[in-house]
Structures are given as C-alpha cells and as structure tokens.
Amino acid sequence: MRVNVGSRWGTELETRHGRWRVGGGLTVARATKLDWLRKQVEQHLEKWGDLPWEQQPCLLWEGCAHPYGYGRLWVRSVGHSQTAHRIAYEIANGPVPNESEICHHCDVAACFNPGHLFAGTHKDNMSDSARKGRIASGDRSGTRTHPESVPRGDRHWSRLRPERVTRGDQRKDTKIRDADVPRIRALAASGVTRTRIASLFGVSQPHISKIVNGTKRRLIASAAS
Numbered sequence: 001m002r003v004n005v006g007s008r009w010g011t012e013l014e015t016r017h018g019r020w021r022v023g024g025g026l027t028v029a030r031a032t033k034l035d036w037l038r039k040q041v042e043q044h045l046e047k048w049g050d051l052p053w054e055q056q057p058c059l060l061w062e063g064c065a066h067p068y069g070y071g072r073l074w075v076r077s078v079g080h081s082q083t084a085h086r087i088a089y090e091i092a093n094g095p096v097p098n099e100s101e102i103c104h105h106c107d108v109a110a111c112f113n114p115g116h117l118f119a120g121t122h123k124d125n126m127s128d129s130a131r132k133g134r135i136a137s138g139d140r141s142g143t144r145t146h147p148e149s150v151p152r153g154d155r156h157w158s159r160l161r162p163e164r165v166t167r168g169d170q171r172k173d174t175k176i177r178d179a180d181v182p183r184i185r186a187l188a189a190s191g192v193t194r195t196r197i198a199s200l201f202g203v204s205q206p207h208i209s210k211i212v213n214g215t216k217r218r219l220i221a222s223a224a225s
Contacts, residue, residue, distance in 0.1 A: 033063055033073040037084060041091045041114060048115065058111040059088075069109030088112035089119065101125045107132060168217065175203050181211060181220045188212045 040059055048056045061071025061084045071084030086102045092114035096102060103125045106116040120128070129135045136142060143150050151157065158165050168178040176184070180201065187197050194212065198205040210216040 034075065034087070037073070037088060037112065038091055041088050041112070044113060044115075045092060048113075051115075053105050053113075053115045056113055056115045058106055058108050058116065059113040060108070061085075061110045061112055065110065071110055071112060085112040085117055088114050089117045093119075103128055107134065167219065176201060176207070176211065176217075178217070178220055181217045184208060184211050 044056075044059055063084075064072050066072050066083065072081045073084060073087070074081045075087075083102070085104070086096065089102045090096060096119055099121065100119045101122055101124075102117050103120050104111060104116055105118060106113075108116070126135070130137065136145075138144075153159070168174060168176075168181075184197055184201070187200075188194060188208070194208045195205045198208045201208070207216070
C-alpha cells in the first residue's frame with residue numbers, strides 16, 4: 001500500500017502483525033497500524049484541521065507504547081520502530097527537518113493529533129517543558145525538596161559496595177597499571193618532572209599530577225604507605 005509520507009518511508013508500509021485490535025473492540029483484518037494511523041490523521045484533519053489546536057481533541061494511541069507513554073510502531077521499510085506522533089506529523093506536514101524533534105502543545109505523550117504537534121530543536125523542546133513547569137529546577141528540584149533521597153558520602157553506593165567499582169587494572173581502558181603507580185610517585189619524589197614522567201608512560205601531564213597528588217589511585221597510595 002502507498003502512503004504519502006515522503007520518500008523517506010518508501011512504499012511498503014506494513015508492520016510485523018497482520019491483525020491489530022483497535023480501541024473499542026474493532027478488529028481490522030489484514031490492516032496495519034500505519035494504515036490505521038494514516039486514516040485517523042486524515043479524518044481528524046478533515047474534521048478539526050481549521051480550528052486552533054486548543055479547540056482540537058487529542059488523538060490517543062492505543063497500541064504499543066514507549067515507557068514514557070509515546071506510541072510506537074514498527075515500519076518495515078525503515079527497519080526499526082518509530083514514534084506514532086512523529087509519523088503523524090510527517091503524514092500531515094511532510095518530512096521532519098534534520099535534527100528536529102516533534103514536540104507536543106498538549107503535553108500528552110500518547111497524542112498523535114498533528115494539530116497538537118510542532119517541530120523544534122532539542123533546546124526548543126526543553127525550553128517548552130521548562131516554560132510549562134514540567135521540569136523541576138532550582139528550589140523545585142528533587143535534590144532540594146528531598147535532599148535525604150539523594151545518597152551522598154557514606155550512603156553512596158560506591159562507599160557501600162566498593163567492590164563493584166572498577167579501578168586500575170580492572171578497567172579495560174586503563175593506561176597506567178597498578179604496579180606502575182608506586183614507580184610514578186617515586187620518580188616524582190626524586191625530582192623527575194611530571195611532564196617527563198608523562199612522556200615515559202604515554203599519558204598527559206595532568207594525569208600524572210593526579211596520580212602523584214593522590215586524586216587518582218588513592219587506594220594504592222594508602223596501601224603503599
């Protein structure tokens with residue numbers, strides 16, 4: 001089936017499932033979620049398209065959903081799933097501009113009414129959220145309203161379960177082995193410049209300074225002392 005959603009989606013628009021149960025008990029045989037979504041968008045635009053978005057009802061997705069509530073469906077021609085509201089926007093307005101997000105005027109994640117959607121950058125999306133009070137910042141942040149809920153100091157998991165923290169030779173990307181740490185500190189104590197030590201071990205001078213000062217590899221320093 002052909003659906004006019006731009007060349008990006010190709011011509012074969014079908015899901016993994018041949019049958020899908022629509023809200024209200026209606027079973028659509030051999031129809032796809034994408035076909036149903038297209039029909040809903042077209043009918044909604046015909047009925048409500050001339051009204052401001054505030055006067056339009058939400059179109060709520062009743063299929064598979066993202067954990068945050070956004071509708072999702074598999075588009076075989078693309079090879080992965082897409083959010084229902086993003087596809088609905090493309091059906092109504094054409095391809096989404098590069099690096100743009102599809103935001104909700106109504107703040108209802110499951111809504112795919114094109115009249116409730118607008119394209120913007122990630123910054124636009126975050127600014128819209130902050131303006132509507134959906135992002136707790138400043139004195140409204142949970143770290144300030146409930147500081148006891150944030151584990152710090154001896155309550156932090158790295159203090160409670162230190163064996164779960166990968167350090168030194170346990171890390172695959174480590175550049176300085178545990179056995180080299182005492183040698184580095186000994187070289188620094190003998191007067192060798194940290195820049196020279198850094199060139200010997202193939203790391204940066206600030207990296208060596210943190211080892212010498214004990215900012216890095218603190219546990220090895222305690223064991224050596």
